[in-house]
Amino acid sequence: MKNIVIYSVLFNFFFFSINAQNKVVEMLNNTTSTTQLTKKVDSLLFFGSESDMQSIISYYRSKRNGEKISEITKKIIEKFPTGKVAANENILAISKQENVKTMETMVEAFLVKFENSDFDFDSLYLIACDRSAKNKSTEHFLKYFNLIDNNEIKNTVVKYCATMLIEKSPDDIEALLNETLRNYRIGLNNKDDYYRYVELYSEIFETRGQWQKALDYFEESFFNMKSKTSKKIKRYSDLLMENKQYRKAFVVLDSLIRSGQGNTELKNRWATTYKKVFPENDFNMYSKEIVGEITKQSQEDIIKKVVLEKAPDFTLKDIDGKIHTLEDFKGKYLVIDLWATWCGPCKRSFPAMQEAVNKYKNDKDVKFLFVHTWENSKTPKQDAVSYLNENGFNFDLYMDTKNPQTGVNEMAKALSVNSIPAKIIIDKNGNLRYKGSGFGGGDDQLVVELSALIDYVKAN
Incomplete structure (x- = not known):
């Protein structure tokens, strides 16, 4: 969530004009001929403004065509070397830089290159603060923080970056909080922000071992959280x-x-x-009673989510490159988890999914498929294998990579998946019995619900 909030500041700056170019995107969407589409894109690239060319990126983003996005981005930067897209690419590079000294050099180069542009440099300093905080460099964090003019951006930095430096530099962060709350009192922040700052004070006192003060501040924040x-x-x-x-x-x-x-x-x-x-x-007796109540309620709720319809056929590959279809799994109850390495909720659900896998490991009729889809890198299989191995997850991994001709992840499309993580259950006769998405954050709830679904589908 933190990165989404921070980088949305930049997104709003770089791509504010795309919404104003809906007519261009609509025109491209309504072009059915590949030849005509190519001509229109080429014309926009040759005669169009940078805003027009950004609309082409928006169009290909909606098609999930990363190759075209990269190609168009390169052409825009060649034509407008100090434009918004060029600035965006530089900022993205800075935001990914792990070495704080290298980041500092990149920031200085950016300031020189885009000196005469209308770029909002406060957004650059926000990113620099974020990278500095992640690298635990209080010196660099304060340097860029003090260059920010906009109080709202300063407050954003305090809310989402300061916590990373509290353990190392509690006094410096407390000083920033004091300044921030002075701004709050003159009406620059909303009530939710105030309670976030109160929570940060709690973290400072916790770092100092002042437990009662830490609790007092946290309770003020906690009881007012939405x-x-x-x-x-x-x-x-x-x-x-x-x-x-x-x-x-x-x-x-x-x-x-x-x-x-x-x-x-x-x-x-x-x-x-x-x-x-x-x-x-006896705690064991008490816990069994509570777990029983949770299971009973989940079973009653979950039955309402079960469906019965013919599952669409699909294709996917195992990590050895062998192609599989739905027919290959006939006779098995399939539990399909569509995920990606960039998807936070997907990864947060994995401890619970591992528990579910372990629960059914001796049931030969149940088969779990962990299908990596919607990749955003050139090495999705390597990324997925590395992530599972590094985190100790024992999953059967399959790949739903983009079709190079269409740019479509065909299994996700066949199953009409609109968001991930997506959990799908198909019975031994090839019928779709359940489809859901998202993860609420409760390991117990996911295991109980998934178990209830599997057991119900097997019995019905």
């Missing part, structure tokens, strides 16, 4: 436990577990607080 994620609840329970408020911590964790949002780490804390509060009671 969305209480499992990560926030975990931190709240940690602070309560550090302050030996075990009963309160148990209530918080118990509510989370009952909602199906638990994972191994949270369940361990749940067990610890239960035993502190109820030392004479």
